[in-house]
Structures are given as C-alpha cells and as structure tokens.
Amino acid sequence: MLTDLTIAEAREGLRAKDFSAVELTTAHLDAIDALNPRLNAFITVSHAAALEQARRADSALAAGTPRALTGIPLAIKDLFCTEGVRTTAGSKILGPFVPPYESTVTAQLLRDGAVFLGKANLDEFAMGSSNMTSAYGPVESPWKRRQDQAAVLVPGGSSGGSAAAVSARLAMGATGTDTGGSIRQPASYCGLVGMKPTYGRCSRWGVVAFASSLDHPGPFARTVRDTAILLGSMAGHDPKDSTSAFLPVPDFEAACARGVKGLRIGVPREYRADGMPSEIEALWQQGLNWLRAAGAEVVDVSLPHTKYGLATYYIVAPAEASSNLARYDGVRFGLRHDGEDLRDLYERTRAEGFGHEVRRRILIGTYVLSAGYYDAYYLRAQKIRALILKDFTEAFAQVDALLTPTAPSAAFAQGENMDDPVKMYLNDVFTVPANLAGVPAVSVPAGLDANGLPLGLQVIGKPFDEETLFAVAGAIEAAAGFAAVPEVRAGG
Amino acid sequence: MSLDHATVRRIASLARIRVEEHEVETLRNELNGILGWIEQLNEVDITGIAPLTGAANMALALRADVVTDGGYPDKILANAPERIGDFYAVPKVVE
Numbered sequence: 001m002l003t004d005l006t007i008a009e010a011r012e013g014l015r016a017k018d019f020s021a022v023e024l025t026t027a028h029l030d031a032i033d034a035l036n037p038r039l040n041a042f043i044t045v046s047h048a049a050a051l052e053q054a055r056r057a058d059s060a061l062a063a064g065t066p067r068a069l070t071g072i073p074l075a076i077k078d079l080f081c082t083e084g085v086r087t088t089a090g091s092k093i094l095g096p097f098v099p100p101y102e103s104t105v106t107a108q109l110l111r112d113g114a115v116f117l118g119k120a121n122l123d124e125f126a127m128g129s130s131n132m133t134s135a136y137g138p139v140e141s142p143w144k145r146r147q148d149q150a151a152v153l154v155p156g157g158s159s160g161g162s163a164a165a166v167s168a169r170l171a172m173g174a175t176g177t178d179t180g181g182s183i184r185q186p187a188s189y190c191g192l193v194g195m196k197p198t199y200g201r202c203s204r205w206g207v208v209a210f211a212s213s214l215d216h217p218g219p220f221a222r223t224v225r226d227t228a229i230l231l232g233s234m235a236g237h238d239p240k241d242s243t244s245a246f247l248p249v250p251d252f253e254a255a256c257a258r259g260v261k262g263l264r265i266g267v268p269r270e271y272r273a274d275g276m277p278s279e280i281e282a283l284w285q286q287g288l289n290w291l292r293a294a295g296a297e298v299v300d301v302s303l304p305h306t307k308y309g310l311a312t313y314y315i316v317a318p319a320e321a322s323s324n325l326a327r328y329d330g331v332r333f334g335l336r337h338d339g340e341d342l343r344d345l346y347e348r349t350r351a352e353g354f355g356h357e358v359r360r361r362i363l364i365g366t367y368v369l370s371a372g373y374y375d376a377y378y379l380r381a382q383k384i385r386a387l388i389l390k391d392f393t394e395a396f397a398q399v400d401a402l403l404t405p406t407a408p409s410a411a412f413a414q415g416e417n418m419d420d421p422v423k424m425y426l427n428d429v430f431t432v433p434a435n436l437a438g439v440p441a442v443s444v445p446a447g448l449d450a451n452g453l454p455l456g457l458q459v460i461g462k463p464f465d466e467e468t469l470f471a472v473a474g475a476i477e478a479a480a481g482f483a484a485v486p487e488v489r490a491g492g
Numbered sequence: 493m494s495l496d497h498a499t500v501r502r503i504a505s506l507a508r509i510r511v512e513e514h515e516v517e518t519l520r521n522e523l524n525g526i527l528g529w530i531e532q533l534n535e536v537d538i539t540g541i542a543p544l545t546g547a548a549n550m551a552l553a554l555r556a557d558v559v560t561d562g563g564y565p566d567k568i569l570a571n572a573p574e575r576i577g578d579f580y581a582v583p584k585v586v587e
Binding site for chain 1: 495527546572
C-alpha cells in the first residue's frame, strides 16, 4: 500500500518512478475520503490544490529536479496560516478566515515540494490535551483498547488531527505546534514520533499565536528519520520572527543513525509521578536498558522544580493567551456579532466566538495580569520559570540528554478527564517543563500498554542539539522495533 | 485568594467577554479551582531570582529601519466583516 510507506521510502519510490506523485496523493485523498467522516482528523481537505501540487511534483521529478519533500503528502495543523485556504485554529471565531499569506514553516515545506492534503483538526487555539475543545468536533483516535472496542479514544491534543491523520495513514507526516506538550502527547497516544524543537528553531510567523514564549512549531511522522526530514525543511532563520534563531540547519537526517555510544543519559528522579501506571515505569526502565546496551551511560539527575512546572505554565500560558487573543474583536477579520455599540460588539463577538476552555484561559490570564495581582501570580511564575530553566542547565552540565515517559498514561476515552480542568491539565506534567525552558524534546513510540495502546518515551536535550535527540530516538526506535498499527487505518 | 461574583464579572469585562448571569457561578467555581491549584507556587523560594520572560536565550537583532511590506489594502481588508472603502467599519462610536 502506498499509504504505508515512510517518507524516506516514498522519496525513493518517486525518484525511481515506481509510482507518481499524483498516484501517491490520490491514495491519501482516497483514504481521507473513506476515513475522515469517522475520524474527523481534517477540518478542511484540499483535493484540487493537493492534486495540482502533486502534478507539479511529477513535473519536477520528470525534469530531474526534485527537492527534499517533492510529492510527499502532508497534513497541516489548522493553526498554520495557508494562503487562500481557510485557517480556523479550531475556533468558531476564525471560521470565516482565509489568510492572504502563507506561514513561514508551510512556505518552506512548499518550497521543498510537499503536497498539502488539508488542514488538520486541533483543540481550539491549541488549548487542550484531548482535541475535545475543537469547535469543529472531536477527533477520534484510530487506536482501540483491546478489551474495550466500544470506547472511542482521544488522539491527544492539541495537535490531535495531525496525529490521527499520520497514524491512520491519511498523511505521511504532519505539522503540529507544541505549547505545553501538544506535539509530544498526541505522538505518544498515537504511536508516532513527534518533536518539539528548540525555541527559535522553527519560525512562528504565520502560526496563530496561543502563548508566544511557549509556542513551538514541529513535525510528526511515523519514523525518527521521517521526522528529521520534515524538521530539516521546517527549520531555519526567519527575519519575520524576532525570536527566530540565527543558526544554520544541521543535517538532522544524518544524525538519526549516529548511535548513542558514549552519550550520558540523565534520569530525572522527579519524573516518577504518583500513581503512574507500573507499565509506564517498566517501559522507562526498558528504554534506559536499551540505551545502556547501545553504549550509553545512564546517570541519575535531579530537576527539583519539576513539580511546579504545570502550575507555572497555567499562569504564563493564559497570561500570554489573554494578550494574544485580544486581537479577535469582530472588526478586522473573523466572526462578528453585532451589538448596541462597539463595546457590546466586542463582548458579544468574543462570547459567541470562543469556546469554554478558551474563555476560561483568557479570564485566568486577564486576572493574573490585572492590577494588584501581577506580582503575586505572573511575576512569581516568571521567577519559577527561571528556576526550571536553571534545573535543565545544571542537568545538562552532567548529561547529554534526559529520558522520561512522555505522558503519565496511555490515551483516554472521549469524555474522560472532562469534569475538572486541572485533571485534564495533568496530562502535560512531563512535557510542560521543556516548553518553559525552551529546550528541544521528542516523543518516540516505545511499546504498548496492556490494552494494546501506544506509549511513548520522551528524550529532552540541550538547546539547539536536536541532533543528539534524533540519535537517541533512533536508538530507541531500533531497539523497540515498534510495529503496532492502529485498528482504523487506510487499507486496514 | 478566592474570586467572588463581582470579581468574575470585572475580569470578564476587562477581557471584553460577555458573561450571562447564569454562567457566573460555574465560571467562578472553575476559576477558583484553577487558582487554588496554582497556590502551590507560594511554597517556592524565589528570593533573588530574576524573572525569565521568554525561552529565547538570545539578544534581539537590529534590522534596517525601512518599509519592507505593505501596499495591499484589498488583501488586508479581504477578511473584514464590514468595510467602507479602504477602512474597517464599526458601529458609530462618537455621536
């Protein structure tokens, strides 16, 4: 099946003329037509534009001028602005929005010949860990519990549509964004590789902003190498993003096979969460044993402020969100609800356009930034954020990378964890610290739980050392031999 | 710190989000749940710690002070819910 190929395999096949880019894209569009009505992984499917891009890819292949991603069909999280293609951010308030420009990351993927199948579903404004907050309906995970086939599981979030699409073979890879775990947690839940690169590695220009100091664009794919290929195209300095790093893009793909011989891998003792399932603890130990067997040295380290990461995040992220989302006022773009006067127009537009979780976070953010409370909440959180970064800096003086579980559980069912916002937030306990510190982190599938659901391990690295992460992830991938496929998939 | 009814209304007003009277109590409980959980940060000793504003550990670069973009009002206004000529239109603000 063409839809089962990895990006690296498809690239070979296209160049060898085993199949055409139009055939490859058509196979994926057919899979989307068959399965998207059930999975709801895409908000928008771009049949005509995708086929046109595929035809252009075939011309480039015929002319002998293919680029890194020529003819590779991808899903684009509907948070990346795409010129002429509706971009909703999973929100009603951006329902009518058609960007007149292309985000830098997607422009680079197009420059390298990628085909965009459509815009992937997500939690509204990327705020969520389940994809349940999308105004365009929840995404169903293509995975099933062995003992409970009736349960509809979540793909994780916020990049749930991206993860479901790649997992179900509706796309070969996808873009995501990760503000507190929104790439790594769904990657873990769906048996994928997902990387949040270093802050500044991928431009945020043209990505709908949630929390600017925490938002990280990054890739999803089914293998470590494919993830490296995608990041190679997405990364690079962008003068339009003032926080974009002025650094060359290394050969990430080459780093995947580098091995871990001689590397020092840290085990942060604070990541042993209370009540974490024993199979996750066992998988973590297994991962460390794999790395030891491959020649790495395992070292205990301490990140003492880990337990404060989530609460810090839930001050910083809503504060930045309340400021970023002030732009949705019903005047310049997006939804408008008329009112008696301008203020009433703003208030009605925002009440109608934002869902519950987004409203809740805007209100929290407004409160922690308001006069009299700023120091007690926001300033304190920024100081604790400094302590969390210091923890990582000190750990990385001793080790090359850290290994932890990605999430405290496997995928849960739709409707679970919905009764209490804090309970839902706890999904991100292991992923949030890397966002606060801006350090790169990758989730790699490492095994299955007793229900047959994927579990990921997370590798966290030094700033701008994604290459070591790809090397460690590559070693885990080779040792784990993860070959499980989801119940719902193209041709399945 | 626990939010009361009036504070929830005040925050919603600052955030320019209309909240119906029957929604206030639910919101108040949810917000207090989150803020109560955040209280744990008070146990951290932050004496002498400088705040970290962002993850980009770099100096902001200077660029030439020249116009490099613009000049396409139709593209900018294409998504406006209401426009008059090259302007966004809003309800009358000043009588």
